[in-house]
Amino acid sequence: MSAKLWAVVKREYLERVRTKGFVIATILGPLLMAGMMIVPLLVTRSGGKVLRVAVSDATGQLGAAVEEALRAARSDDKPRFDVRPAGPGPVEAQEAALKKAVLGGALDGYLHLPKDALASGVASYYGRNVSNRIDLRTMERAVSDVLVGRRLTDAGLDPTRVKDLTRELDLKTIRLSEKGEREDRGMASFVFSITLMMILYTSILMWGQLVMTSVIEEKTSRVIEVMASGLPSTQLLWGKLLGVGAAGLTQFLVWALSLLVASLFAAGHAVSDVKMPEVSPLMLVSFVLFFLLGFFFYSALYASIGAAVNTVQEAQNFVFPVILPLIIGMVCFPAVIESPDGGLAVALSLVPFLSPLMMFLRIVVLPPPMWQIVLSLVLLVLAIAGAVWVAARIYRVGILMYGKKPTFPELMKWVRHA
């Protein structure tokens, strides 16, 4: 690398790394990631405090059994309901008192069993909060068991025996990998892979946008004229891409490293309630690698937009077609998660515009065969070479061109004739 190019790379790197925004994002990023991974786990798994409930029974025969079933109901091996006595009196008075208790905060809710509950299989839960779906599901199951049990007994069958005979399938998901099998929580894995992909997506866009605005700034402040009197435009472009890319890489290495530390920490505390999704070395490497390659691809395009226009506002029209592929990728990702080795996923993960996101997602969800990874990398590197070639040509003409924003055909002309 020539001394001049090195000077440009260093300047670009230091200018990014020294900003407060960079420092904050680099430090906050891992915290945010940790939060995004752990919070959903906590919410989906352990829930909140035990609910104080009462049962108002109009059937006159199910109440005790239902109360008993609720007391015994478990979610994650923890009792979920603190069953309080419903109080004396006729059902109507009882209900009125319970309503008052719920509104007054003495109870979280109460369950009402209507007269025909046994036959109709209908019951109602009254509470201030009825969106705690996991708890309500637990309640539903417990009450349902009581009702079904009672019906079976009435029909002369033995509930325990019927339950044994009709035991439903409990499908456990176990993820196989080279390191051995491991029980996986589908939800956690899903959230985790989407989180990482979102980080990749926003980072590529953010750093690309940064390259674009800094090119525009150089044009506006006319620094570019002085720069161009020092070294050729192709070197200016490379200096910018490498310098800004190095700053992005620094941030990503910090993030990847903290991800590694977090996963090692979680592995060391396997007894703890929250199970972290597995982080493989392949995942970490591709996290950093696909950021870097995606960055180069999109930044080269962003740089040429910056060179072609005079203001950030003017750039917006050109930006959309460039980020369209990324948006398509974001729309398609559920299909890729659903079937990571299906035809669509394989195709998307090979297309250079999309492969930084899609191949990475596949690696996280279900590591694809090595040849596909290699092929996708090769295609991406070729696409980067092409993008930089085009960008260098637009750059050469554009950085010193002021005035009217060029049209797309004019840009094509620059590329052909530069």
Added chain:
Amino acid sequence: MNDKAIVLEGISKAFAGHVAVKDLSLEVPRGSVFGLLGPNGAGKTTTLRMIMDILGPDSGTIEILGQPADHAARDRIGYMPEERGLYPRMVLEEQLVFMAAIKGVARREAERRLGPWLERLGLADWRKKKTNELSKGMQQKAQFIATVLHEPEVLIMDEPMSGLDPVGMDVMREVMLDLRRRGATIVLSSHQMEAVERLCDRVALINRGEKVLDGSVAEVKARHGKNTVVLAYDGDGSFLGSLPGVAKVTDFGQYVEVRLRDGADPQPLLQEAATRLRLRRFEIVEPSLHDIFVETVTKHGKEAA
């Protein structure tokens, strides 16, 4: 080795419908200060940008230090654009060292050279400040240092005096003459002719993209003769304009400048003025470049029309 630092031959440049520079030929001798003068929009900046190969001419050739502009040794040329070409958020010192680095000067060497320059231009106390914290004049001086730190043989400066206070202008003028003494060739553009008149060895006046005259300052002035008279007086001098031989009277408040027709004798003017006014000053002077320019352009315009 040729004795011309820069040679322009018949260069033209048009932008979407309007001609910025038309068939312009210039020669800048090595070791001279060359002024490219003209009003706003005359094509000065376009010409300098073509010399710097920022713009390509539509036709004509440009040679700089004996090589075509697009193959010129960039490191031997210093360029100062009209608008500030500095990174706004960079610390001054780092910025200047960086600017030298992209012209091939090693860091340590650039740091060594930087001190005296900052002292000389009065920026020593500002070396740790960010560029956008400097005043416009200071930025102009910083830009100047960025242009000279790699010790170029040729300096191309677009409006180097704009934005400077009188003290700053004097310092800048001194520094430029100093650089010339050390052998540098300086090309500068300006629309304020008085500001650079005393600095330039040679000038070219351009108007609407065309050269209207060029040569050494002495030549240009001699060509226009000593036909300007400065008068200061008490009394009503309104009759001066109607005297025979007088082409034009410009009132500057404290004094008036009388331009005589070609070949007219100033003696009758002196006699008439002495009898009708109380004279405090009567001096025959060389016309200013400004006057020469205005006169030439007016004549030029008439011929063209």
